Amino acid sequence: xxxxxxxxxxxxxxxxxxxxxxxxxxxxxxxxxxxxxxxxxxxxxxxxxxxxxxxxxxxxxxxxxxxxxxxxxxxxxxxxxxxxxxxxxxxxxxxxxxxxxxxxxxxxxxxxxxxxxxxxxxxxxxxxxxxxxxxxxxxxxxxxxxxxxxxxxxxxxxxxxxxxxxxxxxxxxxxxxxxxxxxxxxxxxxxxxxxxxxxxxxxxxxxxxxxxxxxxxxxxxxxxxxxxxxxxxxxxxxxxxxxxxxxxxxxxxxxxxxxxxxxxxxxxxxxxxxxxxxxxxxxxxxxxxxxxxxxxxxxxxxxxxxxxxxxxxxxxxxxxxxxxxxxxxxxxxxxxxxxxxxxxxxxxxxxxxxxxxxxxxxxxxxxxxxxxxxxxxxxxxxxxxxxxxxxxxxxxxxxxxxxxxxxxxxxxxxxxxxxxxxxxxxxxxx
Numbered sequence: 001x002x003x004x005x006x007x008x009x010x011x012x013x014x015x016x017x018x019x020x021x022x023x024x025x026x027x028x029x030x031x032x033x034x035x036x037x038x039x040x041x042x043x044x045x046x047x048x049x050x051x052x053x054x055x056x057x058x059x060x061x062x063x064x065x066x067x068x069x070x071x072x073x074x075x076x077x078x079x080x081x082x083x084x085x086x087x088x089x090x091x092x093x094x095x096x097x098x099x100x101x102x103x104x105x106x107x108x109x110x111x112x113x114x115x116x117x118x119x120x121x122x123x124x125x126x127x128x129x130x131x132x133x134x135x136x137x138x139x140x141x142x143x144x145x146x147x148x149x150x151x152x153x154x155x156x157x158x159x160x161x162x163x164x165x166x167x168x169x170x171x172x173x174x175x176x177x178x179x180x181x182x183x184x185x186x187x188x189x190x191x192x193x194x195x196x197x198x199x200x201x202x203x204x205x206x207x208x209x210x211x212x213x214x215x216x217x218x219x220x221x222x223x224x225x226x227x228x229x230x231x232x233x234x235x236x237x238x239x240x241x242x243x244x245x246x247x248x249x250x251x252x253x254x255x256x257x258x259x260x261x262x263x264x265x266x267x268x269x270x271x272x273x274x275x276x277x278x279x280x281x282x283x284x285x286x287x288x289x290x291x292x293x294x295x296x297x298x299x300x301x302x303x304x305x306x307x308x309x310x311x312x313x314x315x316x317x318x319x320x321x322x323x324x325x326x327x328x329x330x331x332x333x334x335x336x337x338x339x340x341x342x343x344x345x346x347x348x349x350x351x352x353x354x355x356x357x358x359x360x361x362x363x364x365x366x367x368x369x370x371x372x373x374x375x376x377x378x379x380x381x382x383x384x385x386x387x388x389x390x391x392x393x394x395x396x397x398x399x400x401x402x403x404x405x406x407x408x409x410x411x412x413x414x415x416x417x418x419x420x421x422x423x424x425x426x427x428x429x430x
Contacts, residue, residue, distance in 0.1 A: 013036060013037045014034070014035070014036050015033075015034075015035040015036075015399075015403050015407060015410060016033070016034050016035075016407075017031060017032070017033040017035075017399075017407065017410055017411050017414060018030075018031070018032050018033075019031045019032075019411060019414070019415065022415060022418060022419075023133075023415075024123070024124040024125075024127070024128075024134070024419060025124065025418070025419060025423055025424075025425060026074075026076060026423070026424040026425060026426055026427075027047070027049045027423070027424060027425025027426035027427075027428070027429075028047070028048050028049040028425055029045070029046060029047040029048060029049065029418075029423070029425045030046045030048065031043075031044070031045060031046070031395070031414055031415075031418070032044045032046065033395065033399055033414070035399050035400070035403045038400045038403045038404075039400060040396050040399050040400060043392060043395055043396055043399070044262045044263070045263065045388065045391055045392040045395060045418075046262050046263050047263045047264055047265040047384075047388065047425045047428055047429065048263070048264060049264055049265075049425045049426055049428070049429045050264065050429065051264050051429050052073070052426070052429055052430055053430075054069075054070065054073055054378075054380060054430045055378040055379060055380055055430060057069075058070070058367075058375050058378040059375055059376065059377070059378065060374060060375065061374070061375050062373050062374060062375070063089050063093060063175060063347065063367075063369050063373040063374075063375065064174070064175045064373070066085050066089060066367065066375060066378075067081075067082045067083075067085045067086045067089070067173065067174065067175065068082070070082065070084075070085045070365070070380070071169055071170075072169070073380075073382075073426075073427055073430060074424060074426060074427045075168060075169070076116050076119070076359070076424060077112060077113075077116055077358045077359050077360070077363075077424070077427075078112075078168060078169050078170065079108050079109055079111075079112040079160070079164070079170055079173075080109060080112065080113075080356055080357075080358035080359070080363050081358075081363070081365075081380075082170070082173055083105050083108070083109055083173065083234060083356055084354050084355070084356045084358075084363050084364070084365040085354075085365045085367070086105075086173065086174075086175060087234065087354035087356065087365075088352050088353055088354035088365040088366060088367050089175060089352075089367055089369065090175065090176070091350075091352035091353075091354060092350040092351050092352035092367050092368065092369045093345075093347035093348055093349070093350055093369055093373070094347065094348045094350060095175070095176055095345045095347060097176060097177060097343075098177065098341055100181075100336070100338065100339070100341060101176075101177045101178060101341070102234070103332055103336055104163055104173075104178060104181075104336075104338075105173060105234060106233055106234055106328075106332065107159070107163060107329055107332050107333065107336075108160060108163050108164055108170065108173065109233045109234055109356065109357075110233055110325045110328050110329050110332075111156050111159045111160040111163075111325070111329055112160060112359065113233070113321065113325055113357075113358070113359045114156050114321070114322050114325040114326060114329075115153060115156045115157060115160065115167070116359035116360075116422075117280070117318040117319070117321060117322050117325075117359060118149060118152050118153050118156065118204075118322065119153065120315075120318065120359075120422045121204065121208060121315060121318055121319060121322075122135065122138075122145070122146075122149040123135045123149075124419055124422070125315050125416075125419050125420065125422070126138070126145075126207075126208070126211065128412070128415070128416045128419065129211035129212050129213065129416075130142075130211070145207065148200050148203060148204070151196075151197055151200055152197045152200050152201065152204070152322075154193075155190075155193040155194055155196065155197045156194070156197075156326075158190045158193050159187075159190040159191070159193070159194060159329060159333075162182045162186045162187060162189075162190045163182050163187075165180065174343075175343075176343035176345050177341055177343035178341075181338045181339065181340050181341065182338060183338065184336070184337060184338055187333045187336065187338065188333060188334075190333070191329065191330050191333040191334065194326050194329055194330050195330060197326065198294070198323075198326060198327075201319075201322045201323045201326050202294070202298050202323060204319050204322055204323075205298045205299075205301075205302055205316070205319040205320055205322075205323060206298075206301075206302060207319075208315055208316050208318075208319040209302035209303070209304070209316055209319075211315075213310075213312045213313060213315065213316070214312050214413060214416070215310065216310050216311065216312055216394075216398060216401070216417070217309050217310060218309055218310070218311055218393075218394050218397050218398075219309050220241075220275075220276065220277040220309065220311065220390060220393075220394070221240050221241055221242045221270060221274070221275070221276040221277065222240065222241045222276070222277055222278075222281065222282035222285045222286060222307075223238075223239070223240045223241075223244075223270065223276040223277065223278050223282055223361075223362060223386070224238075224239065224278060224279075224282040224283040224285075224286050224287070224357065224361065224362060225237065225238060225239070225283075225355060225356075225357055225362070226238075226239040226245075226286050226287060227287055227290050229290075230290060230328075231283075231287055231290045231291065231324060231328065232283065232287060232290075232357055233356060233357050234356045234357075238250070238251060238355060238362075239286055240270065240276060241285060241286065241307065242270075244270070244271075248353060248354060248355040248364075249352070249353060251353055251355060251364055251366075252353070252366070252379075254270060254271050255268055255269070255270060255364075255381070255386075256268070256269050256272060257269075257381065257385070263388070264428075264429045265384065265385050265388045265425065265428035265429050266381075266385055266388075266428075267385075267388055267389035267392075268381065268385055268386045268388070268389055269389065274389075274393075275389035275390035275392075275393045276386070276389075276390055277311065277361075277387060277390045277421075278360070278361025278362040278383050278386045278387055279314050279317070279318075279360050279361035279383065279387065279421065279422065280314055280317035280318040280320075280321050280359075280361075280422075281308060281311065281313060281314040281317040282361060282362075283317070283321070283357060283361075284306060284308075284317045284320060284321070285306050285307050285308060288306045291320070291324045292323065292324045292327035292328065294323055294324075294327055295320050295321075295323040295324035295327065298320065298323055299320050302316070304316055304317075304320065311394055311417060311420055311421065312416065312417060312420045313420075314420045314421060314422065315420050318422070347369070347373055348371060349369055349370050349371035349372075350368075350369060351366070351367065351368035351369065351377070352366070352367070353365065353366035353367075353379070354366075358382070358383050359383075359422070360382075360383035360384060360387070360421070360422050360423065360424055360427075361383035361386060361387065362381075362383055362386050363381070363382055363383055364379070364380065364381040365378075365379070365380050366378065366379040366380075367379075380430045381430075382424070382427040382428055382430060383424070383427070384421075384423045384424050384425060384427055384428035385427070385428045385430070387421050387423065388423075388428060391417070391418055391421055391423070394417060395414055395417065395418075398413065398414065398417060399414070
């Protein structure tokens with residue numbers, strides 16, 4: 001869809017920014033800002049994507065239906081919603097899964113995160129800094145860059161398909177395990193394809209670091225899972241750079257949501273005090289030491305240091321996670337000797353929440369299940385619902401710093417900042 005951008009000027013010291021439809025993002029949102037004498041008088045980050053009521057229509061469903069339903073919340077990160085729901089439901093009903101199931105779910109999740117990052121960086125974010133409105137001119141004027149994108153996306157999708165049955169809305173992961181266990185031969189073949197794009201991943205980091213990304217300091221409270229021995233995806237403590245260190249079961253004691261009149265996404269707060277940022281930059285800020293050697297080396301090569309407080313550099317953090325994710329998947333596949341498993345379990349009623357790291361950050365699912373396996377309550381908080389408040393906070397901080405620029409540049413900087421968060425507005429209005 002063509003981008004609809006409108007900027008008007010009033011008094012000499014007044015700047016008014018209005019974006020009716022924010023292009024190159026997932027879902028529908030806009031911006032309105034009024035700046036007078038370098039002071040933000042009004043700002044609305046309006047996520048006008050219609051509400052989708054997922055939590056409501058899960059009530060009354062059976063426990064074994066939920067993972068497939070919630071995977072339809074998003075066409076980009078269905079594995080994250082599926083895996084998080086499965087973990088929450090298995091906890092609630094007292095079901096323990098095998099180590100092989102955990103490994104296969106981790107590979108699925110990491111392959112999806114890498115695939116999502118590739119799409120965001122090449123198709124949605126990079127055109128901003130290359131001077132294009134979309135990726136279409138890139139395909140014609142920079143064919144090497146576009147071919148690199150296609151090679152990477154194809155290889156990662158192949159791995160997801162081997163385990164999940166298809167690249168999007170995978171079919172094999174179910175409550176308690178998998179309906180189908182891939183052969184070691186097919187897994188190793190997919191891993192070989194990943195080895196062929198390792199250099200492409202390193203070039204992606206160099207490419208993103210070479211773009212004219214704005215300098216902007218915003219000392220956000222970065223929030224993510226924190227791993228002990230491995231980079232966190234489906235496990236870890238919930239930690240912040242402000243000192244919070246809790247289990248996922250304590251989430252609702254510290255994180256709250258509120259509804260605003262001008263947006264359909266709720267705003268999340270930490271301990272009622274303010275906003276926070278989730279996503280690749282938050283994960284790397286708290287887990288840099290757990291990255292692969294190649295990821296650390298390329299980070300040093302391009303001058304990426306932690307802690308990093310430039311939200312625009314969430315793009316570069318995603319590129320670094322691509323390198324780490326590919327290495328992780330190759331290693332996990334190499335050590336896996338898959339065997340057929342039969343999932344046998346008895347469920348009990350209960351309630352529990354689970355947190356995983358989706359491509360865009362922290363994802364929370366909670367369910368209360370009756371003794372008969374019926375869903376009685378559901379609570380889902382997505383990465384963009386976590387980030388929405390912080391995006392608005394960063395826009396408030398950014399606008400006074402750039403109010404001396406022309407209106408078109410101001411608007412573009414605001415759009416670039418939002419796109420750097422890699423938001424999924426469709427997920428945020430669950």
